[in-house]
């Protein structure tokens with residue numbers, strides 16, 4: 001196996017994407033196409049079994065029993081032991097130059113899997129959290145059965161709501177008159193998840209670069225591209241996506257979608273660094289389960305010119321990242337985009353206000369009472 005390493009090991013955290021989607025949605029079919037995609041050349045793909053992905057014709061070299069290299073350069077590996085071991089092993093072999101250098105990891109989850117525990121596993125691991133960072137959640141949705149699956153399964157709704165990219169499969173099977181159904185499915189997905197681009201697999205749109213380069217960092221420039229990542233404008237406007245349980249549009253109130261909220265909270269009130277930590281901690285404790293995704297850029301009182309980027313998937317918060325300057329038009333505004341299940345905008349807004357309110361000195365009471373519990377709390 002050729003080693004692509006020269007000099008010291010690259011310690012830049014490796015972007016990691018999770019590919020999910022309901023049973024039979026078309027994950028394996030998509031992966032089959034992707035392993036031949038040149039855009040996968042620097043990717044290590046983690047799947048459950050080689051048998052599921054018909055890779056034999058693309059196989060170039062077998063590094064060992066768990067890892068094979070495709071003609072595209074994509075490394076394909078099965079889970080050996082558990083996911084933690086596989087990820088540790090991959091990065092150790094890359095550092096040692098035993099396998100081809102890769103700069104992206106994609107993990108395929110099984111059909112019923114909730115992607116959150118996969119991310120928890122990695123982000124709660126003392127070492128892996130520094131070697132990998134979440135780039136994107138990609139959710140495959142079947143255009144033929146998608147509506148029925150969303151009606152029947154809360155997990156499918158959750159998978160769609162927490163995605164950074166949505167891939168529609170089987171649109172080729174819709175035929176004449178199928179476009180109404182497709183439009184309705186797209187509208188439903190858009191309401192669940194206002195910002196995630198939808199890519200049509202049958203039209204060849206689901207290529208590696210469009211699927212997996214959805215993280216905070218611009219893959220070319222390797223600098224944070226917060227404006228693209230937050231896509232805060234997708235949550236603006238008519239408030240339709242913030243559907244605060246009005247039940248005025250004839251939906252079955254038991255539909256799983258009715259539990260999902262997608263909204264953006266904006267404020268020009270700065271927050272102190274310690275208050276931000278407490279805000280995140282309380283958010284995690286009170287609403288972690290329902291916080292499907294949270295992405296944000298935050299105005300700090302101590303250093304208003306250097307915003308902090310925060311990112312959470314349910315109970316797990318990434319280590320915050322401090323930027324050198326404000327992105328885009330430079331407006332110094334805290335923006336939090338949230339996709340939640342059974343958590344209202346007013347609940348998160350209220351919590352943030354408690355920590356930014358000048359009258360209460362930015363939640364001084366909370367801070368003073370709780371800081372002693374968190375020795376050396378900041379990252």
Ligand SMILES: Nc1nc2c(ncn2[C@@H]2O[C@H](COP(=O)(O)OP(=O)(O)OP(=O)(O)O)[C@@H](O)[C@H]2O)c(=O)[nH]1
Pocket residue numbers: 021022023024025026027028029030110111112169170171172173201202
């Ligand atoms: N016509 C058509 N068939 C598709 C497409 N995507 C998937 N299929 C078919 O749908 C079936 C299920 O696809 P898979 O790729 O196995 O689905 P999966 O999500 O991996 O399924 P699980 O591993 O069971 O969760 C297979 O028969 C595929 O051939 C598509 O875009 N068009």
